[in-house]
Amino acid sequence: MTIQFNDETFRDDYSFRNSDRAIKRFPFPFHEDSYMYSVNMEQHRGGPSGSVYEKRFDVDEHYLSEMRDRAIVLAEDPLRCQSLPHMTLAGWDTLELIMVSKSEDYPDLFELHRDGSRWRWVNKPMGIDHTFTFLDETTLPCGPLEYITRQAQGDYAVLDQRGDMLYMDAGMVTTQADWSLDFDIGMDFFEWHAPVPLAHEMGIFKRALKFLLNVQQGAPARRLNWTMTVNPLLDTSPENYHKWGIQKTTLTPENIGAKQHLRVELQTFYRLPRSNALLFPIRCYLIAFQDIVSVPKWGRRLHRVVRDLPDELATYKGFIANRPMMLDYLSQYDDGLPTSPGVWPDLETEPPLQR
Amino acid sequence: MSAAPQKARAGAERIDVTVSAVVPVNDLVTRFEFTRADGRPFPPFSPGAHTVVEMQDGGRTRLNPYSLMSDPSDPTTYAISVRRDDAGRGGSLFMHRNVKPGDAMTLSYPVNLFPLDRRARKHVFIAGGIGITPFLAMIAHLEHLGGAWELHYASRNRALGSYVEDLTAKYPHKVHAIFDEDGEAIALEDLLDGQPLGTHVYVCGPAGMIKWVHDTATAHGWPAENVHSEEFLAPQPGKPFEVRLCKSDIVIQVGENESLLEAMERCGVDAPFLCRGGACGQCETEVVEADGTFDHRDHWLEEDDHASGKKIMPCVSRFIGETLVLDR
Numbered sequence: 001m002t003i004q005f006n007d008e009t010f011r012d013d014y015s016f017r018n019s020d021r022a023i024k025r026f027p028f029p030f031h032e033d034s035y036m037y038s039v040n041m042e043q044h045r046g047g048p049s050g051s052v053y054e055k056r057f058d059v060d061e062h063y064l065s066e067m068r069d070r071a072i073v074l075a076e077d078p079l080r081c082q083s084l085p086h087m088t089l090a091g092w093d094t095l096e097l098i099m100v101s102k103s104e105d106y107p108d109l110f111e112l113h114r115d116g117s118r119w120r121w122v123n124k125p126m127g128i129d130h131t132f133t134f135l136d137e138t139t140l141p142c143g144p145l146e147y148i149t150r151q152a153q154g155d156y157a158v159l160d161q162r163g164d165m166l167y168m169d170a171g172m173v174t175t176q177a178d179w180s181l182d183f184d185i186g187m188d189f190f191e192w193h194a195p196v197p198l199a200h201e202m203g204i205f206k207r208a209l210k211f212l213l214n215v216q217q218g219a220p221a222r223r224l225n226w227t228m229t230v231n232p233l234l235d236t237s238p239e240n241y242h243k244w245g246i247q248k249t250t251l252t253p254e255n256i257g258a259k260q261h262l263r264v265e266l267q268t269f270y271r272l273p274r275s276n277a278l279l280f281p282i283r284c285y286l287i288a289f290q291d292i293v294s295v296p297k298w299g300r301r302l303h304r305v306v307r308d309l310p311d312e313l314a315t316y317k318g319f320i321a322n323r324p325m326m327l328d329y330l331s332q333y334d335d336g337l338p339t340s341p342g343v344w345p346d347l348e349t350e351p352p353l354q355r
Numbered sequence: 356m357s358a359a360p361q362k363a364r365a366g367a368e369r370i371d372v373t374v375s376a377v378v379p380v381n382d383l384v385t386r387f388e389f390t391r392a393d394g395r396p397f398p399p400f401s402p403g404a405h406t407v408v409e410m411q412d413g414g415r416t417r418l419n420p421y422s423l424m425s426d427p428s429d430p431t432t433y434a435i436s437v438r439r440d441d442a443g444r445g446g447s448l449f450m451h452r453n454v455k456p457g458d459a460m461t462l463s464y465p466v467n468l469f470p471l472d473r474r475a476r477k478h479v480f481i482a483g484g485i486g487i488t489p490f491l492a493m494i495a496h497l498e499h500l501g502g503a504w505e506l507h508y509a510s511r512n513r514a515l516g517s518y519v520e521d522l523t524a525k526y527p528h529k530v531h532a533i534f535d536e537d538g539e540a541i542a543l544e545d546l547l548d549g550q551p552l553g554t555h556v557y558v559c560g561p562a563g564m565i566k567w568v569h570d571t572a573t574a575h576g577w578p579a580e581n582v583h584s585e586e587f588l589a590p591q592p593g594k595p596f597e598v599r600l601c602k603s604d605i606v607i608q609v610g611e612n613e614s615l616l617e618a619m620e621r622c623g624v625d626a627p628f629l630c631r632g633g634a635c636g637q638c639e640t641e642v643v644e645a646d647g648t649f650d651h652r653d654h655w656l657e658e659d660d661h662a663s664g665k666k667i668m669p670c671v672s673r674f675i676g677e678t679l680v681l682d683r
């Protein structure tokens with residue numbers, strides 16, 4: 001299937017839109033009517049055809065526009081991409097993993113031709129056809145991590161593993177939910193997770209770390225995380241909080257359906273073969289409330305989740321002030337009927353809204 | 356979320372291989388080389404990684420971990436070196452006696468529990484006997500990428516020093532061979548003292564050697580995080596014992612010459628594991644009830660875990676007593 005790429009923006013006039021197809025394949029993160037932190041990891045080995053879980057690195061209709069947005073962010077703030085000196089090999093690992101995966105999973109869009117260490121990479125949507133020498137940085141216009149992640153949707157944290165601990169020693173971070181690579185660089189797993197409420201006390205991070213230390217080559221894993229964003233902004237960084245934070249006050253009962261977005265991160269975990277580092281791609285998907293409620297099951301469920309979410313989480317995720325307005329809106333789409341288990345839209349089997 | 360949960364078998368992913376060469380290195384050690392059965396390149400690996408070799412020995416499946424010693428930049432071949440252990444449980448004897456070129460075997464994907472610290476200004480390797488194998492891959496890797504290293508390699512004598520001739524010929528200034536029978540010993544204190552700041556030390560060899568290096572380095576003020584070691588524990592034989600597995604709802608017997616993990620596998624229980632050597636933590640199992648004494652042999656659990664009697668690592672540890680019930 002060829003993908004029709006959108007021409008859209010994630011800033012200024014916010015022309016970002018999801019097509020019908022993108023709505024139906026949206027990674028809705030709630031498998032039941034309530035939500036609490038958990039060690040929600042599973043294997044990342046494909047998923048239903050057409051779903052965002054199917055390919056190793058999902059490419060969708062927003063690809064080109066997201067890459068343009070990343071380039072704008074990097075031009076303003078080059079520190080969004082950093083790699084400590086010992087992480088260069090992990091950067092090459094990342095480049096190899098993404099090039100191999102994309103060329104195998106999307107042969108009509110990407111090609112990789114390898115002749116020993118002479119590699120030719122063809123990225124048709126972005127119009128790139130580049131021959132370089134694998135492991136020779138002088139043959140790329142920038143470091144290997146930056147090179148490939150300027151061509152791949154989502155943020156990337158690259159973790160060095162030393163003495164049963166992970167350290168955030170490299171990354172490309174321009175589509176983040178209010179955290180900063182420049183602040184977190186060099187931190188360990190517990191340090192960068194320090195701001196998260198409740199999860200530490202629940203023992204979640206201790207168990208999550210144990211799991212991650214044992215993620216093995218050839219056996220990637222994934223989990224979902226979510227938050228809320230007003231306007232389809234990819235770059236909700238602390239560096240730019242002064243620009244996007246105030247937009248949360250522009251929400252009204254009239255515009256909330258279009259402006260309020262559920263932001264879901266498909267996070268995956270790969271052991272990198274040459275460096276033994278861990279790659280943590282964080283792929284951000286945005287969807288407007290008015291599009292979520294077009295799926296009756298999701299409308300019912302989102303209302304219940306937002307209503308019953310502990311205050312600590314609503315505060316941390318930054319929407320406690322807007323929660324009453326969200327609930328006024330969402331309650332119109334909750335008729336009290338039961339919902340089917342699991343994350344899928346179940347459009348054929350779930351009843352339409354009864355009102 | 357559970358988008359599409361698929362249950363995989365325990366352990367790392369597997370690769371079907373063909374034995375491409377069996378090369379005697381000396382009286383005790385043989386090298387086995389493998390190519391991929393499907394003709395594709397092997398996955399790249401990081402030096403220090405091991406693979407778990409699956410051996411079909413009659414009706415019994417043996418799973419033994421061996422360090423990958425081949426050049427990590429060569430995707431056509433994986434190689435291991437196996438020291439014959441006449442008193443062991445038979446895995447190394449099986450490799451030496453039964454495995455021939457052309458045989459089909461199965462390897463696990465590489466798993467690295469002994470990685471290089473890439474921040475190091477210099478890497479100092481200390482090997483004892485067959486402990487040389489991970490360093491062969493590390494040396495090849497550093498030679499390609501450019502990185503300072505030196506090797507101190509103790510073996511019984513020149514004839515039993517696997518690869519010692521190759522190494523000293525290729526890297527005369529970086530390799531220091533020491534032969535026990537010539538009355539030589541690694542001058543550990545001197546070599547620790549003479550290193551530039553930011554040096555990391557790696558030791559692989561017998562347990563006594565590993566402890567000696569750690570203790571000496573600590574005494575000389577080395578930070579613990581600059582000293583790395585790997586010791587594969589082969590599961591040791593022990594008295595048979597009985598275990599009840601409550602999730603599987605069966606009672607199994609652990610024989611004298613098998614580990615608790617192997618006994619579970621023999622009885623069809625898909626128990627998690629990676630290293631099978633007490634180092635990775637993957638097989639950690641909760642003890643529900645126990646009346647007896649544990650014989651903890653792993654490197655994973657903390658001392659208070661051992662003392663608590665609430666956890667066991669079935670790949671290497673055993674039990675002596677009446678009742679043992681595990682949450683598996």
Ligand code: HEM
Pocket residue numbers: 037038039040157159166168178179180184192193194195196199204205208209212223225226227278280313316317
């Ligand atoms: C190595 C991989 C990981 C990286 C790099 C990472 C990074 C982060 C970062 C930067 C934050 C934001 C913290 C802040 O407020 O500044 C965060 C939040 C969080 N992380 Fe992780 N994380 C990783 C793995 C995991 C795993 C495996 C779990 C499993 C439970 C987890 C659970 C969470 C939770 C629950 C939050 C709060 C999210 C929210 O409520 O919006 N993380 N993580």
Ligand code: FES
Pocket residue numbers: 627628629630631632633634635636637638639653655668669670671
């Ligand atoms: S399998 Fe690694 S500790 Fe038991």
